[in-house]
């Protein structure tokens with residue numbers, strides 16, 4: 001069973017699906033083209049998250065390609081690791097697909113994803129020779145450039161707040177809830193973390209805070225203070 005949180009960037013709201021089975025389709029996905037177990041890949045987390053925008057991009061890609069797409073990896077918690085410290089997989093908006101097929105087929109999947117115009121990023125095949133990566137990243141990266149997570153302030157909502165809360169909890173700075181809402185408890189936890197690493201405790205998760213937070217939590221495994 002899985003609990004799925006879905007952030008809708010248009011309404012700026014998070015919808016909760018508390019009790020889905022592994023063979024259920026992901027919320028907002030088309031038909032049975034993406035089941036919970038496919039989206040989870042190798043993640044063992046009881047709680048998963050994504051966005052309506054990522055699911056829409058998946059639906060468009062799947063329709064354009066017209067056949068089943070093998071999904072090797074999609075969601076991962078930051079403490080599970082396996083991707084870079086700025087990876088969109090921790091936001092639940094990235095897919096690594098086509099691992100079990102030929103380069104020619106991967107090229108077709110890549111082209112279909114590109115042609116939808118719905119993804120924020122479709123990785124050049126030269127960078128991932130044995131799979132296809134696409135993601136529906138949102139916002140302006142806090143450290144500039146085109147990758148990484150946006151600056152978060154109190155009152156923010158969404159999948160990047162979930163990454164921040166998840167990293168804080170894993171490191172022992174409790175946000176009390178893992179709900180994607182940057183409220184007072186999350187603010188206290190963030191300030192305590194900022195203090196502990198010598199940053200000014202302004203309660204804003206910008207470039208420097210993201211760097212310290214993600215490098216501290218990346219791939220450390222489930223700790224006793226992780227929330228589900």
Ligand SMILES: [Zn+2]
Nearest residue numbers: 094095096133
């Ligand atoms: Zn990827």
